[in-house]
Structure formats: structure tokens, C-alpha cells
Amino acid sequence: MTDREPVNIMGVIAFPNPDKDQRVIRFIDSEYHTLFTIKDGESIVITRFDGEKMAFPCKYIDDCHVCIGNSAYHICEFAEMQERSGNTYLKENRKAALDAVKQALHDKFPGKKVPKQQLERMLKQFQAKTNGRYAEFSGVIIWYLKRQIARV
Known part of the structure; x- marks a missing residue:
């Protein structure tokens, strides 16, 4: 059992x-x-199946429940609902880092497929550690670049 006191939240x-x-x-x-964790009060960005992006503040209810926007969810209920809808979600700042990489690739290769060599070069840069640490939010960028390389 738990030593925590039960409360009614939403x-x-x-x-x-x-x-x-x-x-x-x-x-x-x-x-x-x-997938990731955030602190109480931080936001996530949900990308709908049609590409529309929406930011939602998140409030901690307990270790298994969260208030996203104005609705309360069990964490698995939220995950299942997003998967059924074809939506994805990321930390707001993580999403910004990923969008910056996508934009840089688009700017360098407008309307073209990005060469595999370029993707591999970028992957190597983001996998490099400085003082024993990866650059902030490099995990999602590494995941994205590996996925793009596999598709080429």
C-alpha cells in the first residue's frame, strides 16, 4: 500500500x-x-494526423494521472487515445529542436530528397558527446535521423 493520502482531483x-x-x-x-517525462506545469505539443500542432499545459494529478489542457487522463488512456487517433506528442522544447533540424534539412534541400550521406553526417554530429554528454534534446533528433536513413 502507499503512505500517500488520497485526494479527489478533477x-x-x-x-x-x-x-x-x-x-x-x-x-x-x-x-x-x-517515452519522456516533464515537470508539473510544462507543456506538450500534440501533432494531429493531419499535421495540425497544438500545445497543451500539463498538470500532475498523481504518478498515473495527468490533466492535459482541461481534461484528466490516466497515462495509458491518453496514450491509447492518441495512438488510435494517429497523433504524436513530444515535449514542447523537444519538438522545437526537432522542428529546427527538419527546417534546416528542408532549407538545404528544398523540394528534394535529403542524401543519405548528409543524414549520416548529421547523425554523427548529434551522436558526438561533449564533456561526456550529448547535446540537449539530441535523443529525438538521433531517432529522427535514423528513421530517415532507414527510409532512403
């Missing part, structure tokens, strides 16, 4: 972490694999 009987500094919102896929 109709959810929740067991929030009493240490507000430790309140982290976990985003998962429908098989409970963690």
Missing part, C-alpha cells in the same frame, strides 16, 4: 506525491514504455 481519487519537487508527469505508449 473526479480522480488520486495519491499525489507529497513532495511537490518530485512531481513528474510520465508519458508512455500503450504498452507502458516510457
Whole structure:
């Protein structure tokens, strides 16, 4: 059992972490694999199947529930709903980093397919560590570049 006190938040009987500094919102896929975490109050960007992008603030309810925009969800309920709709979601700042890379590739190769060699060069740059660390948000960029290389 838990030592946390139950509270009713937006109709959810929740067991929030009493240490507000430790309140982290976990985003998962429908098989409970963690995709990323954000701090209470940060936002995510949902990209709809038609390409429309929407930013939503997120509020921690408890370790398994989150308020996204004005709606409360179990984290798996949200993941399943987004997957069924064909939507994707990322941290707002992570999305901005990925969009910057996509825009740079588009600007360098407007209306053309990006050569595999260019994608591999960029991948190598983002996989390089500085002082033992990757550049901020490089994980999503590495994932994107590997996916693009596999498609070429």
C-alpha cells in the first residue's frame, strides 16, 4: 500500500506525491514504455494526423494521472487515445529542436530528397558527446535521423 493520502482531483481519487519537487508527469505508449517525462506545469505539443500542432499545459494529478489542457487522463488512456487517433506528442522544447533540424534539412534541400550521406553526417554530429554528454534534446533528433536513413 502507499503512505500517500488520497485526494479527489478533477473526479480522480488520486495519491499525489507529497513532495511537490518530485512531481513528474510520465508519458508512455500503450504498452507502458516510457517515452519522456516533464515537470508539473510544462507543456506538450500534440501533432494531429493531419499535421495540425497544438500545445497543451500539463498538470500532475498523481504518478498515473495527468490533466492535459482541461481534461484528466490516466497515462495509458491518453496514450491509447492518441495512438488510435494517429497523433504524436513530444515535449514542447523537444519538438522545437526537432522542428529546427527538419527546417534546416528542408532549407538545404528544398523540394528534394535529403542524401543519405548528409543524414549520416548529421547523425554523427548529434551522436558526438561533449564533456561526456550529448547535446540537449539530441535523443529525438538521433531517432529522427535514423528513421530517415532507414527510409532512403
